[in-house]
Every structure is written in structure tokens, then in C-alpha cells.
Amino acid sequence: MKLHHNPASPFVRTVMVLAHELNIADQIEEIDTGVFLPDRVNEGVASDNPLGKIPALITDHGSVLYDSRVICEYLCHHAGNKELLPDEPVSRFRILTLQSLAIGLMDAGVSRRYETAVRPEEKRWPEWVARQHVRMEAGLDDLENNWADELASANVGSIAAAAVLAYFDFRYGDIDWRDARPRLAAFYQDFAQRPSMVATQLPA
Ligand SMILES: N[C@@H](CCC(=O)N[C@@H](CS)C(=O)NCC(=O)O)C(=O)O
Numbered sequence: 224m225k226l227h228h229n230p231a232s233p234f235v236r237t238v239m240v241l242a243h244e245l246n247i248a249d250q251i252e253e254i255d256t257g258v259f260l261p262d263r264v265n266e267g268v269a270s271d272n273p274l275g276k277i278p279a280l281i282t283d284h285g286s287v288l289y290d291s292r293v294i295c296e297y298l299c300h301h302a303g304n305k306e307l308l309p310d311e312p313v314s315r316f317r318i319l320t321l322q323s324l325a326i327g328l329m330d331a332g333v334s335r336r337y338e339t340a341v342r343p344e345e346k347r348w349p350e351w352v353a354r355q356h357v358r359m360e361a362g363l364d365d366l367e368n369n370w371a372d373e374l375a376s377a378n379v380g381s382i383a384a385a386a387v388l389a390y391f392d393f394r395y396g397d398i399d400w401r402d403a404r405p406r407l408a409a410f411y412q413d414f415a416q417r418p419s420m421v422a423t424q425l426p427a
Pocket of ligand 1 (some may be wrong): 231232234261278
């Protein structure tokens with residue numbers, strides 16, 4: 224398998240942490256996007272994903288899969304694993320919703336980063352940035368208050384949650400998300416020690 228990859232992407236990291244948890248990371252060849260910016264087409268990525276976004280996975284059968292949700296489901300299927308994304312419907316849809324919550328936080332954090340770090344200063348929209356901040360805080364509160372059972376084990380939801388918390392530390396060191404969120408802080412402290420997280424560190 225081949226994966227369009229950039230180490231700073233929390234979506235890519237989710238996929239790679241999952242691959243390590245499934246013991247299939249060595250089956251994935253990473254295709255580095257190189258410099259990857261939201262205001263231009265990366266031809267290498269776009270030749271496989273018309274949306275020009277990462278992650279995109281090319282399977283050994285030559286199919287292209289995106290986005291991160293579909294890739295996670297495929298990797299569990301490929302590895303024959305029914306624990307990280309169980310069939311039992313109550314757990315399954317809770318875990319998938321946790322994954323969507325984490326992906327929504329990634330969307331807010333990544334698009335806010337594009338606005339504040341990439342977009343020319345005179346074109347920035349402070350109210351929009353503030354809206355992303357509100358979304359991030361609300362999502363973090365929800366992770367703190369409503370997901371203890373799902374965060375207690377490794378699954379596609381808790382992996383995505385850990386990936387977005389790591390991304391917030393990486394890009395938003397000034398937001399103290401741990402403050403007043405002791406359960407989430409404890410979850411991340413433990414989860415970050417897992418070999419899958421250690422093997423997929425963000426760039427310094
Ligand atoms: N919904 C997608 C989002 C992926 C995404 O936004 N990836 C970012 C990188 S972190 C990207 O490709 N941005 C390029 C762009 O927006 O043009 C997923 O879950 O995989």
C-alpha cells in the first residue's frame with residue numbers, strides 16, 4: 224500500500240497510528256507530499272485524489288481510498304481486526320461519532336492554521352478565526368465530558384482524539400487545553416506513551 228503523507232497532518236497521523244496499532248505499518252509506503260499548501264494543487268496528490276487532500280491511500284489492488292475515515296475502516300478490514308472498529312452497533316457508532324468529533328476538531332485547527340499562518344495578513348478574517356476557536360473549545364469540552372468509555376481503550380475514535388490533541392500541542396501551544404480538563408489530560412498523557420504514538424512523532 225502507498226499513502227500520500229505529510230508528518231504534520233493530524234489526519235495522516237491518525238491513519239499511521241492506527242496502522243501501527245494493527246501491526247501493518249510496515250506494509251505502507253509513505254509518499255511524502257513535500258511542501259504542501261492549501262492555495263495550490265499538489266499534482267502528486269491530485270493525481271490520486273481529485274480533492275488534492277491527504278491522506279489518500281493506494282491499495283495493493285490499485286484502488287485509491289480517501290478520506291481518513293474510509294482509510295481507517297479499510298485498514299481494520301485489511302488487518303482482519305474487529306476490536307479497533309467493532310461490529311457491535313452501539314459501540315461502533317459511538318466510536319465512529321468520536322472519530323467524527325476528533326476529525327471536526329482537526330478541520331477547525333487545520334483551517335484556522337491556514338488562515339493565521341498561510342493566508343496573507345491583509346486578507347485574514349478575525350471573526351472567522353474566533354469562530355474556529357469557539358468550535359475547538361466546545362469540542363474539547365465534549366471530549367472531556369462525554370467520551371470516557373470510548374477513550375478508555377484504543378479504537379479508531381480514541382486514536383483520532385489523541386492525534387488531534389497532539390496536533391493542538393504542536394500548532395497551538397498557547398491554548399492550554401488541559402486546563403480544567405483533567406480527564407482528557409490524563410487520557411492523552413497515557414495514550415501518548417503507546418508505541419504507535421511514539422513511532423509517529425510530529426516534526427520538531
Ligand atoms: N476530511 C479529510 C480532511 C483531510 C485534510 O483536510 N487534509 C489536509 C492536510 S492536514 C489537506 O489535505 N489540506 C490541503 C488542502 O486543503 O488543500 C480527512 O479526514 O482525511
